[in-house]
Amino acid sequence: MATPPTRTDALVHARGLTKRFDKLVAVDAIDFDVQRGEAFGFLGPNGAGKTSTMRMIGCVSSPSGGELRVLGLNPLTDGPRIRARLGVVPQADTLDMELRVDENLLTYARYFDIPRNVARARTEELLEFVQLKDRARDEVEPLSGGMKRRLTIARALVNEPGLLLLDEPTTGLDPQARHLVWDRLYRLKQQGVTIVLTTHYMDEGWTRRKSSRPGRRAA
Ligand SMILES: Nc1ncnc2c1ncn2[C@@H]1O[C@H](COP(=O)(O)OP(=O)(O)O)[C@@H](O)[C@H]1O
Numbered sequence: 001m002a003t004p005p006t007r008t009d010a011l012v013h014a015r016g017l018t019k020r021f022d023k024l025v026a027v028d029a030i031d032f033d034v035q036r037g038e039a040f041g042f043l044g045p046n047g048a049g050k051t052s053t054m055r056m057i058g059c060v061s062s063p064s065g066g067e068l069r070v071l072g073l074n075p076l077t078d079g080p081r082i083r084a085r086l087g088v089v090p091q092a093d094t095l096d097m098e099l100r101v102d103e104n105l106l107t108y109a110r111y112f113d114i115p116r117n118v119a120r121a122r123t124e125e126l127l128e129f130v131q132l133k134d135r136a137r138d139e140v141e142p143l144s145g146g147m148k149r150r151l152t153i154a155r156a157l158v159n160e161p162g163l164l165l166l167d168e169p170t171t172g173l174d175p176q177a178r179h180l181v182w183d184r185l186y187r188l189k190q191q192g193v194t195i196v197l198t199t200h201y202m203d204e205g206w207t208r209r210k211s212s213r214p215g216r217r218a219a
C-alpha cells in the first residue's frame with residue numbers, strides 16, 4: 001500500500017515513527033494521521049508497541065526516529081504546550097487514593113490553572129457524564145474497576161482537551177463495564193472530541209483505520 005499523503009491539518013501526524021529501547025525495536029517506523037473528530041485505534045497484542053506509541057504522542061517519551069507532530073506542534077520543542085491540550089488515560093490507573101472522587105478532578109484541574117469555580121462546575125458536569133455523581137464524596141479505593149476507569153476518563157477531560165489519548169481503556173473490565181466505557185467514548189466522539197486509543201481485544205478493533213505493527217528485535 002502506498003504511503004498516505006502528508007496532511008498538515010492532522011491532529012497527530014507520524015511518518016516512520018520509531019521507538020527503540022537499546023536493541024529492541026518497540027515501534028517500527030509507523031505512518032499514521034489522526035484527523036480532527038476522528039476516533040483512531042491501535043489494535044495489537046501485548047508487546048506490539050501500543051503504549052510506547054501513546055507515550056510518544058503524549059510527549060512523555062521521545063521518538064528514536066521518524067517524524068511526529070501533535071496538534072500541529074513538535075513534541076521535542078513544544079511538549080508542555082501540547083500536554084496542556086491533551087487528555088490522557090494511562091494504561092494503569094493513576095488515581096490518587098488519598099483523595100475523594102471529586103477531589104481527584106479538582107486537584108488535577110489545578111495543574112492546568114483552571115479557576116476554582118470553573119473547576120467545581122466542570123467536576124460536577126464530568127462526574128455526571130461518567131455516571132459517578134452520586135459517588136462524588138466517596139473514597140476512590142472501594143470503587144469498581146469500571147468506575148475507576150470512568151473517573152480517570154473524567155479526570156482526563158478536566159482541561160477540555162482537543163485530543164484524548166486512552167491506553168487500553170477497557171482492559172480488565174467485565175463486559176458490562178466495558179460497554180459503559182465504550183458508550184461514553186462514543187458520546188465524546190459525537191461531541192467532536194478526537195480520540196486515540198489502544199486495545200488488545202480483537203473484537204474492539206472497531207475503527208476502520210487501524211495501525212499497529214508488532215515490535216521486533218533488531219538483528
Ligand atoms: N521503558 C522500556 N524499556 C525497555 N523496554 C521497553 C520499555 N517500554 C516498553 N518496552 C518494550 O517494548 C515493547 C513494546 O511494549 P509496549 O509499548 O508496552 O507494548 P504494548 O503496549 O503494545 O503491550 C515490549 O517488548 C516492551 O517490553
Ligand SMILES: [Mg+2]
Pocket residue numbers: 050051052091167168
Ligand atoms: Mg500497553
